[in-house]
Amino acid sequence: MRVLGIETSCDETGIAIYDSKDGLLAHHLFSQKTHSEYGGVVPELASRDHVRKVLPMIEAVLNEAGLSAKDIHGIAYTAGPGLVGALLVGAVFAQSLSFAWQCPAVGVHHMEGHLLAPMLEANPPDFPFVALLVSGGHSQLIEVKQLGEYTLLGESLDDAAGEAFDKTAKLLGLPYPGGPHLAKIATKGNPTRFTFPRPLLEKGLDFSFSGLKTAVVNTVAKISLDEQTIADLAASFEQAVIDTLIAKSVRALNMTGMKQLVIAGGVGANLKLRTTLSLLGEEQGFKVFYPRPLFCTDNGAMIAYAGCQRLIAGEREDLSIHVRARWPLTALQPPQNTRVILI
Ligand code: KG4
Numbered sequence: 001m002r003v004l005g006i007e008t009s010c011d012e013t014g015i016a017i018y019d020s021k022d023g024l025l026a027h028h029l030f031s032q033k034t035h036s037e038y039g040g041v042v043p044e045l046a047s048r049d050h051v052r053k054v055l056p057m058i059e060a061v062l063n064e065a066g067l068s069a070k071d072i073h074g075i076a077y078t079a080g081p082g083l084v085g086a087l088l089v090g091a092v093f094a095q096s097l098s099f100a101w102q103c104p105a106v107g108v109h110h111m112e113g114h115l116l117a118p119m120l121e122a123n124p125p126d127f128p129f130v131a132l133l134v135s136g137g138h139s140q141l142i143e144v145k146q147l148g149e150y151t152l153l154g155e156s157l158d159d160a161a162g163e164a165f166d167k168t169a170k171l172l173g174l175p176y177p178g179g180p181h182l183a184k185i186a187t188k189g190n191p192t193r194f195t196f197p198r199p200l201l202e203k204g205l206d207f208s209f210s211g212l213k214t215a216v217v218n219t220v221a222k223i224s225l226d227e228q229t230i231a232d233l234a235a236s237f238e239q240a241v242i243d244t245l246i247a248k249s250v251r252a253l254n255m256t257g258m259k260q261l262v263i264a265g266g267v268g269a270n271l272k273l274r275t276t277l278s279l280l281g282e283e284q285g286f287k288v289f290y291p292r293p294l295f296c297t298d299n300g301a302m303i304a305y306a307g308c309q310r311l312i313a314g315e316r317e318d319l320s321i322h323v324r325a326r327w328p329l330t331a332l333q334p335p336q337n338t339r340v341i342l343i
């Protein structure tokens, strides 16, 4: 089955074509620049940019893959969670094309897309596994038994990991989006110069990052910020987040008895997190799986892949347009064969 994927949940337009036999055939990504002058995503501007980009990008991926509309067997779009206006753009295009091209459409959970992104790589994990989902809006540890069977093991009680990266970057005067900028500057810094708290490190599987952010705010208020100090603050902050994410992930593996850890979501692109976890895995006998950095952050390929799995299992939307700003991952179920249910 060959599936067109459409991702428009926030400020990236991602379009891709995934083939269940031949793998990923083409993928394009447009990262909206319009938000940088506001220091955060402006929902209305995001929706307008998606409207402008979706169709030309669909034409571009079809051309790149040497395909036309008749070669597409299904359409997958992000149905939530995310910005409602932005989600509606993707849903409306997907449903309209599904009607025009006479092929089924399926709405995909954005975080399920992230969770399955390592399946696009050469040596994918097998079910079951533990997943650390760390993005701009989520920090969660999930036990993944099979497609659609997800148990929440722990989550952030306040800020998500990506949110903490972005807020701290802003505080240090770095451009939006802050996470990648902070990580880059941190490579030049000393991670031991400042000792920041690692909240909830010793117990449980939940995270808390707002105290860490406050600790950076308090430190910044007391010192002057030269270039090296900013790099040291960035490195010390990054180290505190990484230490926490790693301690909780290892605890989740031990508690579930699993030996496979998937890291997904934008913060999963963090090079220090990736290398530290892989080394620890070799030492402690667990295997770590990541998507390539480009597929850690939002993209169309993960939506095409996740949608393809659900379409193959017979899941389909009716023609109504339905998106959700909030949608817990644990509310998902294994693919439902709606045709069978209707009969
Ligand atoms: O998954 P994603 O693209 O969007 C959401 O679904 O939220 O994640 C975006 C988040 C942002 O907070 C961004 O700053 C963070 O991921 N991020 C990083 C890095 N690259 C992206 N955080 C730390 N290090 C990075 N290299």
Ligand code: ZN
Binding pocket: 110, 114, 135, 136, 265, 266, 297, 298
């Ligand atoms: Zn995302």
